[in-house]
Amino acid sequence: MANPRKPSRVGRRTQQEFAGLYAWVxxxxxxxWTVAITFQRGPEWIQLLGTRWRVQLxxxxxxxxxxxxxxxxxxxxxxLSSGNGVTAARRAALRKAGAFGRVTxxxxxxxxxxxxxxxxxxxxxxxxxxxxxxxxxxARLRGTPFKTLxxxxxxxxxx
Numbered sequence: 820m821a822n823p824r825k826p827s828r829v830g831r832r833t834q835q836e837f838a839g840l841y842a843w844v845x846x847x848x849x850x851x852w853t854v855a856i857t858f859q860r861g862p863e864w865i866q867l868l869g870t871r872w873r874v875q876l877x878x879x880x881x882x883x884x885x886x887x888x889x890x891x892x893x894x895x896x897x898x899l900s901s902g903n904g905v906t907a908a909r910r911a912a913l914r915k916a917g918a919f920g921r922v923t924x925x926x927x928x929x930x931x932x933x934x935x936x937x938x939x940x941x942x943x944x945x946x947x948x949x950x951x952x953x954x955x956x957x958a959r960l961r962g963t964p965f966k967t968l969x970x971x972x973x974x975x976x977x978x
Contacts, residue, residue, distance in 0.1 A: 855881040860960075865899075865970040867918040870909055872899045872940070874965045878957055880950070893947040895956050897931060899969075900940035910937070922969050 844853060859877040866872070875898045883892045899922070905913070913919055919935045926933070926943045933943030947953045 853882075855879060863965045865966050867922070867970070868909075868913055868916055870901055870905060870913065872901055872969075874899055874969065876960055878953060880953070891950075893950060893953040895931075895945045895947065895953070895960070897926060897933075897943045898940065899942075904938065925969060 841853075844851060857877060857879050859875065862873045862875050864871055865874055876895070877898070878893070878895045880891045880893050883890055919941075922941065923934070923943075929945070931943040931945045933941060935941040945956065947956060
């Protein structure tokens, strides 16, 4: 449900389209069924050594198994990507300065595993055992200022 204090970034038309798609898939059961659900939060921007990075959060619920005993696996992802790409020289400078390692260690302390990928940024994931754990993690992330958590120490990041 949308936060009543903030307008939704997804337009009414898109919300209606998703509702219609969900209703249609529901009408196709038992031959067809929903196997995954994904939600994503709008990006936040941080700065590492003068390079802007987009921090994107998402969470997933994915059906695991194809029997009556199947269950849902929950996960949260934190992805970082640079808007304009990063040159090889800039990547080397970021690595040498320890920026990539610092972000990786910070997210590891929060229970995320993952790595940086050459040219593409980074992808970190946390697997959760229940919907309750997922809700707790999403609530924590909603209150996490990534500019402070991951941005350059001692510098103001771009808005």
